[in-house]
Amino acid sequence: MTVQQQALKDFHQAMSHFFASTHRRPTWRKAGGHEGFRIVAVKPGDVRRVSRRVGQVKIPKVGWVRFRWSRAVPDGVKSFRVTRDRAGRWHVAFAAIPNPIPAPGSGEVVGVDRGVAVAAALSTGDLLRVPGLRETERARLARLLRQLARAQRGSKRRARVKAAIARLKARETDRRKDWIEKTSTDLARRFDLFGVEDLNIRGMTRSAQGLVEAPGHNVAQKAGLNRGILAAGWGALVRRLEHKAPGRVIKIDPRNTSRTCNACGHIAGESRKSQAVFSCVACGIRVNADVNAACNIRDTAAGHAVAARGGPPLGWPVNHEPQHDLPLTG
Incomplete structure (x- = not known):
């Protein structure tokens, strides 16, 4: 799907949410703000790593675009967004939900x-x-x-x-x-x-x-x-x-x-x-x-x-009292 088609699809979804009374009416984008576009239906070969610090992503109608490989791209990403901030920098963000951090189990x-x-x-x-x-x-x-x-x-x-x-x-x-x-x-x-x-x-x-x-x-x-x-x-x-x-x-x-x-x-x-x-x-x-x-x-x-x-948190004594171990000031 091209950038123009995806923009129309996003606008249709925004208006549907507005008429369903779940979101506010979409407003006009201010010049210089929220510059960018979204690409969906990413194929497995559309993202590749060139070197330790450089990667490439394939954008429809543009071709291969280089970006700084700051972190590993998770497997199975389906979309990414290319944005430009007010400082003139371009960013690419891949849509992926990371796993939550497990609790240490100390009860603290x-x-x-x-x-x-x-x-x-x-x-x-x-x-x-x-x-x-x-x-x-x-x-x-x-x-x-x-x-x-x-x-x-x-x-x-x-x-x-x-x-x-x-x-x-x-x-x-x-x-x-x-x-x-x-x-x-x-x-x-x-x-x-x-x-x-x-x-x-x-x-x-x-x-x-x-x-x-x-x-x-x-x-x-x-x-x-x-x-x-x-x-x-x-x-x-x-x-x-x-x-x-x-x-x-x-x-x-x-x-x-x-x-x-x-x-x-x-x-x-x-x-x-x-x-x-x-x-x-x-x-x-x-x-x-x-x-x-x-x-x-x-x-x-x-x-x-x-x-x-229905009881004390894990690792806490039954008769827990507030911990008054505050550092005294001078």
Whole structure:
């Protein structure tokens, strides 16, 4: 099937889903975004390896196209998609569902608290941060944004500046995706069960600009918070965990997880002294705030697992008590 035929078939399927009220109406593609096409009915000989780092894929009406062999192509793939990102790079992705990562069988439950300064804090005390742009790269990005503001619309100079900005943004995105893949794989191999907060990320990152009649407040601060949440990869981390460890991710109510002392159970907003410090007003324990929240998430997830299984999780004692092994802060 040619690219044009497949595009018409995809559009027909999208409209069928819309009329069945299962999906939204398909919209016009924005220029420069989602560039690419899909090829189905791939034959066994349409993908071949040329060398250790180079492969070739056969595209109808085009012929053999070389690509970087970054990983092994699974047997029996039926389709692939060729895309072009805003940085001008072409990618080929083969449709294949990998096998889930088996649980280690230790019965260990871990709580994951997601934040902006610390992307993921574990109940074990580990603080995981997403690698972003370096200081020199951020300075260059700021210069390019100033140049973009001064460039005339439709000029070649503006196009060159936009391409340079897209390359920097793509570099940041690649690092975040790489971190998410490695972190989710490491967690799936180390722990049996994961407790995460059930967050409405789309609602949390909604713009506060408001309307002309009712303008929003602190719009710039809210926009900065939205960028921080999206840059931390909250949704992608949990989504990849659910893919790699299906049935082992428990989402809990996020209420009071950051205000509850994991040592004594006292709930008070005054205990959260800052972004990183939790000092309980009842028992006086002083711990990392993100790790304290992660331990509360872990204990709640463990309780849900006990209720679901009718007994303690594998490897846990019957009279399990919360683990108060939080690292004290200075």
